[in-house]
Amino acid sequence: MENKKFKAMLVEETGERIFSRKITQRSLDELPQGEVLVKVLNSSLNYKDALSASGNKGVTRKFPHTPGIDAAGIVEQSVISDFKPGDKVIVTSYDLGMNTPGGFGEYIRVPGAWVVKLPDNLSIKESMVYGTAGFTAGMSVWYLSQIVKPDKGDILVTGATGGVGSLAVAILSKCGYSVTAVTGKMSEKQFLFDLGAKAVIDRNQASDTSGKPLLKARWAGVVDTVGGDILASAVKSTDQYGVVTCCGNAASPDLPLNVFPFILRGVSLIGIDSQNCPMDTRVQIWEKLAGDWKLSDMDSISKTISLDELDQNIELILKGQQKGRVVVDLAL
Incomplete structure (x- = not known):
């Protein structure tokens, strides 16, 4: 399975301070070691992602790289008992999408300490309307x-x-x-x-x-x-x-x-440091977002795009022309 190919955005440094990005095929053996392999169904676009996708060394130091600080999907493999194949999970924050390949690819492999089980009453897509x-x-x-x-x-x-x-x-x-x-x-x-x-x-x-x-x-x-x-x-x-x-x-x-x-x-x-928020607080906040705080019409504050549409939306967010939330559907 390690040679399995999957679709992902790849940002490359082609010269001094010159970067390019494209949608291409990567393989599982290019992912880092980690305890949980997640098949990503949805991600979202954040300003930090746009910076990473543009080669900003303050966000991402190592290239080639797949951005995406948010990911939600299904556990495919796990070496720890906290998660099992088929579990629906959310991964945001920590180093995801910064120097660890992120949610703009169909698979991520991360430490178990980064993973939150999807709360009841929240779909995978809804979790990415929220995202980071x-x-x-x-x-x-x-x-x-x-x-x-x-x-x-x-x-x-x-x-x-x-x-x-x-x-x-x-x-x-x-x-x-x-x-x-x-x-x-x-x-x-x-x-x-x-x-x-x-x-x-x-x-x-x-x-x-x-x-x-x-x-x-x-x-x-x-x-x-x-x-x-x-x-x-x-x-x-x-x-x-x-x-x-x-x-x-x-x-x-x-x-x-x-x-x-x-x-x-x-x-x-x-x-507010959401990147390093302690896991107990993180879980409580996700439960509130899925429960008492859950918004009734999440489609009204978001739009859904494919990986192939990411490039133009990255330019919009860098120009300050984006409003609301942009959800990335990896299946489109």
């Missing part, structure tokens, strides 16, 4: 909701048309929170209202450049996906004992901020 973006949104809601309850006031979500942001809007709304969505794509206001947002504001309205150490308290909590001035403004606008979660740096990795929101209003800033 949905799991990151879930982590953000998980930590925010420990302290901030729906009756405390409005929640701000930045980068709201992106994968993490759109799912955060939907999950928070499902949980009864009043959500204000921030976007640079005001043409997508209706998309955000359909997700459950109560208000939509332009990102320029969410970025304060006055230099004031504190701003008028507006938000009971914040799910930030972009960083930079927008995150700093959100922190300075958060009300007493509010919670701000931070998971991205698309606007900037820098945070122009002082200590006053923390020592005068007791604001908490919580970093």
Whole structure:
């Protein structure tokens, strides 16, 4: 079986800082050693995948490489008792799709410690509508909701048309929170209202450049996906004992901020590291995504593409022109 061929995206370094990608045939013996062999049925496209597929050495150091930080499918082989052939599983985070061949191929081989059994009430495809973006949104809601309850006031979500942001809007709304969505794509206001947002504001309205150490308290909590001035403004606008979660740096990795929101209003800033989330917490969040938080119309926030359509969608996400989630069906 080790010589079995399968379809996969392959990114190659053809010259100094020159990369190409193609859909080709790989074989199982090219996969790394691991405890669980999974036949991938669905994956999803994330910004990190687009960076890996473009040769970004900050994400992927070793080429040739198959990206895809998300994968869901069926266990084909397992050398550990935790999993058996036929089990439906999810694999996200850790090193998958970074330097370990990922979900843009029909097979992956990974350590058992990376694998989560698919929760009841969640299909393989639905798990990839969530993917890393949905799991990151879930982590953000998980930590925010420990302290901030729906009756405390409005929640701000930045980068709201992106994968993490759109799912955060939907999950928070499902949980009864009043959500204000921030976007640079005001043409997508209706998309955000359909997700459950109560208000939509332009990102320029969410970025304060006055230099004031504190701003008028507006938000009971914040799910930030972009960083930079927008995150700093959100922190300075958060009300007493509010919670701000931070998971991205698309606007900037820098945070122009002082200590006053923390020592005068007791604001908490919580970093979200979905890649290395402990397995016990990971399982609990997936159970919430499949249960109380499960969205009723997941097709409305996603589209499904084939491996052959990945290239054009990678370009869209790199240009910031993608909205919602992109599921990759390996059988198409």
